[in-house]
Amino acid sequence: MSRIVAFLRAINVGGRNIKMAELKTIFETLPVQQVQTYIQSGNVMFDIAASKKKNFHTKIENLLEEQLGYPVITILKDLAQMQHIIEQNPFPDRNPDTHQLYVMMLAQIPNAKQREAIAAISSEVDTYVFLDDILYIRCERNKDKSLFTNMLVEKILKIDGTTRNWNTVMKIASLLSKG
Incomplete structure (x- = not known):
């Protein structure tokens, strides 16, 4: 299992509001475990089997559009990628x-x-x-x-x-x- 974060675009801006409990419930319908949200801007962490990771962002985008009625761009990052982003900060x-x-x-x-x-x-x-x-x-x-x-x-x-x-x-x- 890998722990990853889904960064969602256009969550709780421009009148497109969703409670984090509802977003968590939507994610729990996916083949993931240990779903956790962080603040209202659309950050959802979860565990996923390595075999399911390929193109998983597309599955999330399709599910969110179906459930919310509008497209939600989804960017997935794991811990190593997040650490790399932090380490490479050009403005330390x-x-x-x-x-x-x-x-x-x-x-x-x-x-x-x-x-x-x-x-x-x-x-x-x-x-x-x-x-x-x-x-x-x-x-x-x-x-x-x-x-x-x-x-x-x-x-x-x-x-x-x-x-x-x-x-x-x-x-x-x-x-x-x-x-």
Whole structure:
């Protein structure tokens, strides 16, 4: 069994609300065990047999669309992948009082042209760094200056993704490590 997390996009935003208890119940209809949710932004951890992992995100997406009536992009990560995301943080010396750090998990790895398009919007306020299918975003806390939104990045890349702040990434990695 592997412990993994499903990062769900568009959960509890834009009027699309679901209680975490209901989301947990939906996941419990899948061939998984030990389902656990974390905060209201669509983070669901569970154990799954290695033989069932291939394309499992598609099964989750299909089930959620059937149950909720709208598509929900799903990105799966295991503990090793979460640890890699943390270890590769390009902003380890970021001052949390002045900058916020986000991690955007993408549905696929962007090509060179897509990466260049994101580099073109980098500034002193918003800095973007790729690691395969992960985009790290460091934003100045002065929200009036920051242009970063999940939708902006998706529009430029033409790739679906979902974003979590650094504290959530760290907490989920910790929860995964405890099983």
